[in-house]
Amino acid sequence: MRIDFWFEFGSTYSYPAAMRVEKLASQHGVRVNWRPFLLGVIFREQGLTDSPFNLNDAKGRYMWRDLERTCQALGIPFQRPSEFPRNGLLAARVACCFDDAHWVGNFVRGVYRANFVVDTDIADPIVIASCIASAGADPEAVLERAESPESKQKLREQTEEAMRIGIFGAPTVVVGDELFWGNDRLEHALAWAKS
Amino acid sequence: MRIDFWFEFGSTYSYPAAMRVEKLASQHGVRVNWRPFLLGVIFREQGLTDSPFNLNDAKGRYMWRDLERTCQALGIPFQRPSEFPRNGLLAARVACCFDDAHWVGNFVRGVYRANFVVDTDIADPIVIASCIASAGADPEAVLERAESPESKQKLREQTEEAMRIGIFGAPTVVVGDELFWGNDRLEHALAWAKS
Numbered sequence: 037m038r039i040d041f042w043f044e045f046g047s048t049y050s051y052p053a054a055m056r057v058e059k060l061a062s063q064h065g066v067r068v069n070w071r072p073f074l075l076g077v078i079f080r081e082q083g084l085t086d087s088p089f090n091l092n093d094a095k096g097r098y099m100w101r102d103l104e105r106t107c108q109a110l111g112i113p114f115q116r117p118s119e120f121p122r123n124g125l126l127a128a129r130v131a132c133c134f135d136d137a138h139w140v141g142n143f144v145r146g147v148y149r150a151n152f153v154v155d156t157d158i159a160d161p162i163v164i165a166s167c168i169a170s171a172g173a174d175p176e177a178v179l180e181r182a183e184s185p186e187s188k189q190k191l192r193e194q195t196e197e198a199m200r201i202g203i204f205g206a207p208t209v210v211v212g213d214e215l216f217w218g219n220d221r222l223e224h225a226l227a228w229a230k231s
Numbered sequence: 232m233r234i235d236f237w238f239e240f241g242s243t244y245s246y247p248a249a250m251r252v253e254k255l256a257s258q259h260g261v262r263v264n265w266r267p268f269l270l271g272v273i274f275r276e277q278g279l280t281d282s283p284f285n286l287n288d289a290k291g292r293y294m295w296r297d298l299e300r301t302c303q304a305l306g307i308p309f310q311r312p313s314e315f316p317r318n319g320l321l322a323a324r325v326a327c328c329f330d331d332a333h334w335v336g337n338f339v340r341g342v343y344r345a346n347f348v349v350d351t352d353i354a355d356p357i358v359i360a361s362c363i364a365s366a367g368a369d370p371e372a373v374l375e376r377a378e379s380p381e382s383k384q385k386l387r388e389q390t391e392e393a394m395r396i397g398i399f400g401a402p403t404v405v406v407g408d409e410l411f412w413g414n415d416r417l418e419h420a421l422a423w424a425k426s
Contacts, residue, residue, distance in 0.1 A: 082287060092277060094399040098410055105409075109419070204289040214300075215293055220415050224304070 037066045039229050040210040042198055043144075044075035045124025045131075047206040048089070048103050051152045052112050053219040054207065058141045064226045070135050070144060072128040073198040074191065075206050076121075081199065087121050106219065113153045122151055123159035130164060130178060132194055133187040143171035233262045234424050237393055238339075239270035239401040240319025240326075243284070243298050246347045247307050248402040248414040253336045259421045265330050265339060267323040268393040269386070270401050271316075276394065282316050301414065308348045317346055318354035325359060325373060327389055328382040338366035 107114035146167035165175035209225035216225035302309035341362035360370035404420035411420035
């Protein structure tokens with residue numbers, strides 16, 4: 037059994053979900069397909085110029101407090117990033133290009149930690165290189181392939197696929213035809229995958 | 232211990248939360264303050280002309296399916312209303328004016344059933360009168376007081392209060408200074424109230 041875990045590196049609620057999904061899935065005997073996409077592209081299609089959490093003050097204030105409480109309840113470290121949303125394009129290209137690599141889960145979690153624990157700029161190639169190295173891969177070779185035209189095109193197509201199947205936010209877990217949006221639907225999605 | 236349960240009669244996720252909150256709260260030894268407000272007023276302040284679920288196709292499609300799954304998992308009957316969102320103004324005036332009455336919980340649940348199970352128009356005074364009668368109160372006397380200038384003003388002020396304390400959606404449970412948005416935060420809110 038497999039689930040598609042659709043995520044965006046800049047997205048706040050994708051953080052606790054990404055940190056948990058692989059372990060939780062393996063407890064259910066389910067495999068995870070890492071499906072990074074660019075949420076900003078989907079927001080622009082919706083006519084939004086920024087994250088809804090920046091456009092709506094009350095919603096933004098609530099989200100930061102709720103995320104803090106959520107991470108605390110889950111035992112996941114969290115520090116509010118000084119910049120939001122950060123640009124996850126390069127990280128997404130790496131994760132998309134190497135979605136089958138044995139090190140991709142560690143890479144994804146490393147990038148989320150860089151953004152939401154260490155508060156570093158994940159748009160910086162040096163930060164991403166360090167996340168690749170920590171995950172056990174070769175930064176130079178990985179970055180070269182991740183920035184190839186084919187890799188850029190793959191991420192573009194993956195974002196279009198996300199839109200086509202009805203994804204409007206992150207994280208979204210897809211099980212067959214069923215969408216589960218949000219960190220708080222992760223358990224429900226895994227139960228569905230097993231049923 | 233008390234929680235404020237802020238809700239809107241037209242709101243989809245308010246439905247399962249309103250059906251559950253009083254029983255769940257009493258299991259936690261917590262009392263519920265019923266706090267109806269007009270979410271449409273807050274949406275207009277945000278520049279929205281309709282429910283986000285109508286303005287964003289993908290989000291709307293997701294919500295209806297997710298609500299169906301959620302109600303099924305909770306054992307709560309659900310039928311998608313033929314009109315959305317329905318106008319809950321009269322029902323909100325009744326619940327606001329009689330928020331201390333012993334029958335208010337039954338009235339609230341009756342209105343939600345009318346909207347989300349029986350698919351009747353809760354803007355219709357005849358439907359609301361029948362919900363009042365089913366809850367054990369006198370429809371004529373209740374409606375007369377609910378439509379008085381003082382009662383209209385009370386609901387206006389309650390909606391302003393909702394906005395002032397940072398409410399942007401429904402349902403929202405408020406415990407002290409903490410907001411918990413959504414049916415899926417109900418258990419978390421009650422645990423917080425007890426802590």
